[in-house]
Amino acid sequence: MNQLSDRSDDGQLTVTDRTRLRRGREKVRTTRADLDEVLAAGFVCHLGVLVDGAPMVVPTVYGVGDDVLYLHGSVASRSLVQAPDTPVCVTVTQVDGIVLARSVFEHSINYRSVMIYGVPRVVTDPDEKLAGLRAVTEQCAPGQWDYARGPSRKESAATTLLALGLSEVSVKARTGPPDDGEGPDSMTNRWAGVIPLGTVRGNPEPDPLLSADIEMPPHISAMTRAGECADVLGALPVAESEG
Numbered sequence: 001m002n003q004l005s006d007r008s009d010d011g012q013l014t015v016t017d018r019t020r021l022r023r024g025r026e027k028v029r030t031t032r033a034d035l036d037e038v039l040a041a042g043f044v045c046h047l048g049v050l051v052d053g054a055p056m057v058v059p060t061v062y063g064v065g066d067d068v069l070y071l072h073g074s075v076a077s078r079s080l081v082q083a084p085d086t087p088v089c090v091t092v093t094q095v096d097g098i099v100l101a102r103s104v105f106e107h108s109i110n111y112r113s114v115m116i117y118g119v120p121r122v123v124t125d126p127d128e129k130l131a132g133l134r135a136v137t138e139q140c141a142p143g144q145w146d147y148a149r150g151p152s153r154k155e156s157a158a159t160t161l162l163a164l165g166l167s168e169v170s171v172k173a174r175t176g177p178p179d180d181g182e183g184p185d186s187m188t189n190r191w192a193g194v195i196p197l198g199t200v201r202g203n204p205e206p207d208p209l210l211s212a213d214i215e216m217p218p219h220i221s222a223m224t225r226a227g228e229c230a231d232v233l234g235a236l237p238v239a240e241s242e243g
């Protein structure tokens with residue numbers, strides 16, 4: 001194994017045998033800023049791990065700390081406690097558009113993705129655990145950690161939090177229209193283009209048991225402000241062309 005993918009002095013991510021792409025090299029993204037952008041855009045990841053000797057891929061929530069990814073790991077923790085040196089792979093994918101070409105072969109997806117390799121650790125330090133849980137909460141609902149009641153000691157002890165370093169990563173992305181605009185199929189008079197996609201928070205639905213005099217807090221109103229759908233879809237990267 002080569003040196004782990006860490007930030008170089010110029011902000012570039014170095015490459016290892018596991019992160020080097022053999023195909024589609026035009027999709028490679030090489031800077032820490034690229035990594036941060038993809039992670040900041042979501043809050044759900046998929047954790048691939050061996051559990052009782054069999055592979056399992058678990059969807060879970062995550063939060064970003066200082067050069068570390070925190071994720072809820074209750075299912076995976078059994079295996080990681082029994083075999084603490086077990087490597088895992090975590091993926092995060094943001095789907096930005098459906099690329100409809102003139103031929104089925106040229107259809108594609110516009111996306112941004114990250115693969116993170118490493119050996120996670122179970123967070124046991126109380127202060128780091130609170131910081132990690134805050135990061136996970138704020139990743140999906142900014143402002144909610146300070147608004148809601150914090151976890152008790154019993155609740156914190158019952159929660160498994162994993163920490164995975166961001167030292168070996170692969171970042172990929174595809175943007176732009178179909179690739180057959182200048183090929184023979186461009187003469188077939190078939191429509192081609194991109195259908196943008198994005199994750200948008202809808203209107204909040206109050207708990208039916210909520211007292212009528214409890215107003216929605218400002219941070220929730222901010223997350224679901226009018227026009228967010230247009231803001232999100234208008235920001236999707238669909239302008240430039242890549243294979």
